[in-house]
Amino acid sequence: MLTGRCEGALPSHMTPSWIPPEVTLYGRGRGEDLRNAAELGIAVAAARNVTEWQLVAGPMGIELHAPTALGGLSVALNAAQGPLARRLRGARREDPLARAVGLQRQGPPPRVLDACAGLCRDAMVLAELGCSVLALERIPALVLLARSAALGLRSRDRLRIECAAAEPWLAKLPADQAPAVVYLDPMFEEGGDAAVKKDLQVLRLLAGPPDDPAALFAAARAVARERVVVKRHGRLPPLAEGVSFVVPGERVRFDVYLNPVSAGPATPPP
Numbered sequence: 215m216l217t218g219r220c221e222g223a224l225p226s227h228m229t230p231s232w233i234p235p236e237v238t239l240y241g242r243g244r245g246e247d248l249r250n251a252a253e254l255g256i257a258v259a260a261a262r263n264v265t266e267w268q269l270v271a272g273p274m275g276i277e278l279h280a281p282t283a284l285g286g287l288s289v290a291l292n293a294a295q296g297p298l299a300r301r302l303r304g305a306r307r308e309d310p311l312a313r314a315v316g317l318q319r320q321g322p323p324p325r326v327l328d329a330c331a332g333l334c335r336d337a338m339v340l341a342e343l344g345c346s347v348l349a350l351e352r353i354p355a356l357v358l359l360a361r362s363a364a365l366g367l368r369s370r371d372r373l374r375i376e377c378a379a380a381e382p383w384l385a386k387l388p389a390d391q392a393p394a395v396v397y398l399d400p401m402f403e404e405g406g407d408a409a410v411k412k413d414l415q416v417l418r419l420l421a422g423p424p425d426d427p428a429a430l431f432a433a434a435r436a437v438a439r440e441r442v443v444v445k446r447h448g449r450l451p452p453l454a455e456g457v458s459f460v461v462p463g464e465r466v467r468f469d470v471y472l473n474p475v476s477a478g479p480a481t482p483p484p
């Protein structure tokens with residue numbers, strides 16, 4: 215059963231057969247985490263229950279635990295230490311994601327709307343590199359986890375994380391608030407990634423199978439002032455026709471769709 219408040223939930227575009235599982239919050243969390251849980255409508259559990267999905271809160275932040283029947287995997291997001299912190303510290307404007315959103319150019323960093331925020335790691339990287347980022351994620355438990363980790367960011371004032379289904383949000387965005395860039399990282403399709411990392415496995419179990427991303431892409435293309443960037447596994451075909459240029463990464467690539475209205479000359483990054 216879906217619990218939690220999320221704008222647009224259950225989004226009409228979600229796979230009808232998929233209903234996200236209930237996730238409760240257990241533990242003595244930080245005040246900000248508890249306030250966020252209340253805002254997101256996440257119920258507080260009186261006891262740790264390893265047979266269900268739970269967010270476990272402690273003085274340092276929150277961990278997400280899958281039920282033991284699903285392997286008991288857990289995800290801890292920490293922007294101050296560990297892999298995410300290393301990624302954030304090592305982020306450069308020359309990196310593929312940064313080049314794809316246009317960060318290597320002169321001028322102020324673009325305003326980015328990340329419409330498939332997940333654990334918000336990409337959104338955090340972009341915020342650390344100077345972008346102002348609005349991240350949308352439809353699963354309340356992931357929003358809570360990401361907001362909790364974002365408390366440790368130097369750039370926390372540049373990252374806003376909202377619980378919403380992206381299409382209706384994009385559809386009602388006033389024109390004067392349109393972001394320069396819409397970034398899409400829909401769930402990897404089955405078979406797209408053989409060595410699925412633990413974090414991604416948990417994400418898949420919670421967020422369910424990927425939707426048909428065509429509607430999301432169309433909504434993104436309609437609002438992005440400058441470009442839509444789509445993260446794809448290297449082996450998968452583009453999400454849509456009309457790729458302006460590709461920025462290759464290690465395992466993934468970024469397909470960039472320039473929006474002709476304001477794109478200017480289509481100069482691929484070096």
Ligand SMILES: C[S@@+](CC[C@H](N)C(=O)[O-])C[C@H]1O[C@@H](n2cnc3c(N)ncnc32)[C@H](O)[C@@H]1O
Nearest residue numbers: 330331332333334335336352379380399401421
């Ligand atoms: C592959 S993950 C994104 C990972 C993310 N880039 C990161 O750095 O952690 C995809 C996420 O997009 C979310 N998502 C997919 N379609 C969405 C939509 N239409 N609106 C909001 N969130 C969506 C899923 O719930 C899932 O959490």
